[in-house]
Amino acid sequence: MQVSEAISSRRSIKQFDAGHRLSAPEIDRLYRNARLAPTSFNIQHVRFIRVTDPELRARIRPLAFDQPQVTDAAELVVVTADVQAWQKNPQRYWRNAGERGPIIVDSLLGFYRGREWLQRDEAIRSGAFAAQNLMLTARELGYDSCPMIGFDIDAVGRLIGLPDDHVVVMMLAIGRAAGPAWERGGDLPASEAVFENAFPQPSVSVA
């Protein structure tokens, strides 16, 4: 499937065929593509928890407003990220870079050190890049998806043993659609989202 077709046909689906399972090659392609999303300074800090245990799915569902995709989708993944990955043996992220490696590692340590807000933003940003790759790869495989943030983030984190220095970015359900997407709720025009060089300035009234 072409990129633009995957993007334009991607809609959030909440009803999935609970009897369908993904093949091993499909699962491999999903997570290979997810891991190919960019990370700043190649810190590769995104961690994917595939929820394959039906009992765990059943425990998560009431934490997510009882939404059916939690138990019914072929794949449910909690996208998380290691907020401290930047300082966990960062040499490994640049081990193939030769003489340039140590210079890049010094740069990345200086870039993140002491900037907790940036470390956290980076986790959310990278996790979302990867999640978008998952959603579009799902389309390519003939599947649909539902990105989710409406759940008890702390409780789900506890259920998956989230380490203290990681964050939950979102959940994502993927599978064979068993119902249509909702109608589009109300698209804003491009003129309210795309600007050149600066935000439109409010007009100044001259008294």
Added chain:
Amino acid sequence: MQVSEAISSRRSIKQFDAGHRLSAPEIDRLYRNARLAPTSFNIQHVRFIRVTDPELRARIRPLAFDQPQVTDAAELVVVTADVQAWQKNPQRYWRNAGERGPIIVDSLLGFYRGREWLQRDEAIRSGAFAAQNLMLTARELGYDSCPMIGFDIDAVGRLIGLPDDHVVVMMLAIGRAAGPAWERGGDLPASEAVFENAFPQPSVSVA
């Protein structure tokens, strides 16, 4: 271009053909696809500032470690998001939803109200979804891209007139590559990024 090919061939490029410009249909496709990325509760809060003014490019470049893609790439976009979009006439995001509309709007107001961390995370998350669509659409159009966070975020925000209730998510350069990507720095194995049901627990030593 197929989705998987776009994902696997996407690499960060820092050298661009400074003489190349995108056509109007290419620009339209980029931002149409960017705007089709999902947002939670359809709040559509991502705002794209296309930096087309060469003088503004020249002012941004020293704020971004003098990286050449800032001035040389055909397209430079500052991806931002309106952190308060959820409470700015949210009825418009669900105007086509009939009787369901007011119920959804009540839900979204309750979801975001008082949760400043979630409002900010959502801005970063949605901006990153959209940026990934831009990067993959660039590949489909035969172009390359460079996602950037290494710049003076506050200073760039001032240059583009960023409103106080918006955040800068990242910058993205897009254009015709004039040089190769770096070798891959050092890929982590899938076994360090993809887990089933829970994070691996550290082994407990019994005294």
